[in-house]
Amino acid sequence: MEGLPDTGLDTSSWTTGTLPPIADVVDINDLQIAAKNTLAAADYAYYRTAALDEVTYQANLFIWEKIRLNGYSFVDVSNSNLKTSILGYEFNAPFFIAPAAQAGRASSGAETNLVQAAGAAGILYVPSISSTQSIATIGAAAVSRQVMFHQEYIWSDQTRLQTELQEMEAAGFKAIFLTVDNTGVNGIRDRQMRFSAGGDAGHSATFTIDALNQLRNMTTLPIVPKGVKTARDVKLCADLGFPAVYISNHGGRVVDMAPTAVEVLLDVHRLYPEVFDQIEIYADGGVRRATHVLTLLALGARAVGLGRPFMFSNVYGEAGVTKAIDILTLELTTTMALMGQADVDEFRGNTSFINTHQVELEYYGAPLSIDTSSDPTSIKLVSSVGSTSTSRTTTSSSVSSVSSSATSSSATVSISSASSSSATHSTSSVSASPSSASSTLATSATSQTPSSSASSSTAAAAVNTATVSCPGSNSTTYTTNGLNFLIECGIDHSGGDLSSKSVSSFSACINACATTAGCVDVSLSGSACYLKQSVGQNVYNGVFGARLIA
Numbered sequence: 148m149e150g151l152p153d154t155g156l157d158t159s160s161w162t163t164g165t166l167p168p169i170a171d172v173v174d175i176n177d178l179q180i181a182a183k184n185t186l187a188a189a190d191y192a193y194y195r196t197a198a199l200d201e202v203t204y205q206a207n208l209f210i211w212e213k214i215r216l217n218g219y220s221f222v223d224v225s226n227s228n229l230k231t232s233i234l235g236y237e238f239n240a241p242f243f244i245a246p247a248a249q250a251g252r253a254s255s256g257a258e259t260n261l262v263q264a265a266g267a268a269g270i271l272y273v274p275s276i277s278s279t280q281s282i283a284t285i286g287a288a289a290v291s292r293q294v295m296f297h298q299e300y301i302w303s304d305q306t307r308l309q310t311e312l313q314e315m316e317a318a319g320f321k322a323i324f325l326t327v328d329n330t331g332v333n334g335i336r337d338r339q340m341r342f343s344a345g346g347d348a349g350h351s352a353t354f355t356i357d358a359l360n361q362l363r364n365m366t367t368l369p370i371v372p373k374g375v376k377t378a379r380d381v382k383l384c385a386d387l388g389f390p391a392v393y394i395s396n397h398g399g400r401v402v403d404m405a406p407t408a409v410e411v412l413l414d415v416h417r418l419y420p421e422v423f424d425q426i427e428i429y430a431d432g433g434v435r436r437a438t439h440v441l442t443l444l445a446l447g448a449r450a451v452g453l454g455r456p457f458m459f460s461n462v463y464g465e466a467g468v469t470k471a472i473d474i475l476t477l478e479l480t481t482t483m484a485l486m487g488q489a490d491v492d493e494f495r496g497n498t499s500f501i502n503t504h505q506v507e508l509e510y511y512g513a514p515l516s517i518d519t520s521s522d523p524t525s526i527k528l529v530s531s532v533g534s535t536s537t538s539r540t541t542t543s544s545s546v547s548s549v550s551s552s553a554t555s556s557s558a559t560v561s562i563s564s565a566s567s568s569s570a571t572h573s574t575s576s577v578s579a580s581p582s583s584a585s586s587t588l589a590t591s592a593t594s595q596t597p598s599s600s601a602s603s604s605t606a607a608a609a610v611n612t613a614t615v616s617c618p619g620s621n622s623t624t625y626t627t628n629g630l631n632f633l634i635e636c637g638i639d640h641s642g643g644d645l646s647s648k649s650v651s652s653f654s655a656c657i658n659a660c661a662t663t664a665g666c667v668d669v670s671l672s673g674s675a676c677y678l679k680q681s682v683g684q685n686v687y688n689g690v691f692g693a694r695l696i697a
């Protein structure tokens with residue numbers, strides 16, 4: 148029922164209702180099993196519960212199985228750095244303790260345990276407004292120079308809201324995570340309802356932008372909306388001038404079937420990529436491993452929260468919370484070193500470390516643009532000709548051999564091609580730069596031609612009639628009439644229609660564009676080939692798309 152991975156934990160010597168030896172705990176999931184063994188059923192259910200059929204709760208836990216992490220060798224990883232600034236405050240790790248109510252159900256030390264473990268480790272803790280202890284008590288438990296933010300709900304009782312915000316400021320909290328997903332009501336949570344009526348009441352159902360602006364006048368602290376579940380709202384928060392936004396489905400406790408943070412971040416990449424430069428983004432949901440933290444960081448999150456794991460760890464008191472932090476820290480430094488990037492700052496927003504195509508295929512029906520996610524079968528190339536440089540991707544399924552000869556300063560990698568798919572790649576001389584932050588390779592020359600071409604040079608200025616199709620040719624480059632087109636299976640670009648014609652093949656459609664003045668993009672639907680003079684916003688409607696690239 149818990150759906151946790153089997154990592155060999157042996158509970159045969161444990162006594163139900165008694166805290167197991169902390170030494171038995173080696174990962175974050177073990178903490179949940181220990182908490183389930185120890186807590187009263189009602190308390191465990193309170194932490195564990197999620198909304199309705201818990202589809203989102205499960206999706207949060209299992210999305211990671213669809214991600215692949217790309218690790219790079221030949222990199223100096225001796226200097227590990229996990230330090231992360233969040234809203235300008237420096238912390239020792241990119242993960243934090245997310246706001247979760249009623250820590251006192253796990254330990255009499257309640258939130259104080261979390262404050263002190265977070266303070267000693269130098270990580271961020273954001274207590275919930277529905278905590279067991281008061282705002283003042285939690286604030287007073289802080290260790291010297293510890294920075295904490297506080298979570299708040301939007302109460303319909305404005306006086307309560309005003310009072311609590313003032314208390315948070317007075318108690319030394321530095322920012323407010325304003326939870327915006329409990330719009331008047333809590334999610335319906337069966338597991339919890341079997342024991343008690345539910346969570347806190349009194350949330351406002353009329354929280355409009357006007358109400359938000361009034362709330363902003365109630366505090367001088369920065370406000371970060373938490374519980375944003377769509378790219379549209381992420382963008383809205385950025386445009387409204389918030390310093391950060393927190394993507395969260397509340398651990399699956401509000402809207403069941405809401406998307407995971409991975410999916411929302413992909414949507415932001417797809418629809419509003421500028422947001423990553425506008426504001427900080429935090430994310431949570433189902434994070435149990437460093438690999439999950441790294442996935443969200445690579446997708447552009449600045450910091451990543453964990454809710455239940457820290458609640459469960461508190462059955463061991465402060466020692467349990469510290470153990471959870473230590474487990475994640477060790478996993479992070481280890482995984483990052485193994486992946487060839489020991490500095491978390493270089494990892495963040497670098498999609499070359501992750502392959503999210505399986506998620507994209509399920510979510511959008513086709514992988515996103517090569518610019519926004521990496522492909523396990525691709526090597527990202529930056530080709531430099533003279534002083535100009537362009538980005539390309541070459542598919543390594545087409546690469547039959549890679550040999551390298553190292554020199555004292557750089558490694559020269561020779562990629563020879565023999566394709567099993569529709570695209571072939573000419574032999575390229577590639578110079579690898581191991582110190583490159585984005586793990587891209589610099590190449591002095593690279594070219595790609597369709598499989599029917601005997602060589603790239605002969606194909607360059609001729610109209611090409613090679614077979615090109617979807618999904619087989621997706622993300623490859625099709626060269627015709629001396630022009631390169633990126634195949635974008637499933638992606639239609641809105642607007643910009645120039646003309647249309649009936650064609651018998653995808654290549655004929657692209658060829659028509661290549662020989663039509665002003666054409667930069669095509670969409671093929673059945674035999675209808677639409678030529679476009681501009682590349683509008685992506686629309687995912689299953690067409691065979693191709694757009695002119697450099």
Ligand SMILES: Cc1cc2nc3c(=O)[nH]c(=O)nc-3n(C[C@H](O)[C@H](O)[C@H](O)COP(=O)(O)O)c2cc1C
Pocket residue numbers: 193194195207245246247248275276277298326373395396397398399400431432433434452453454455456458
């Ligand atoms: C027991 C529990 C209580 C929570 N209470 C709050 C809360 O008071 N305010 C809030 O914004 N989020 C609350 N959350 C949501 C967490 O902040 C966080 O978004 C979620 O737990 C992340 O998912 P995870 O538990 O899978 O890590 C709560 C979550 C849990 C499990």
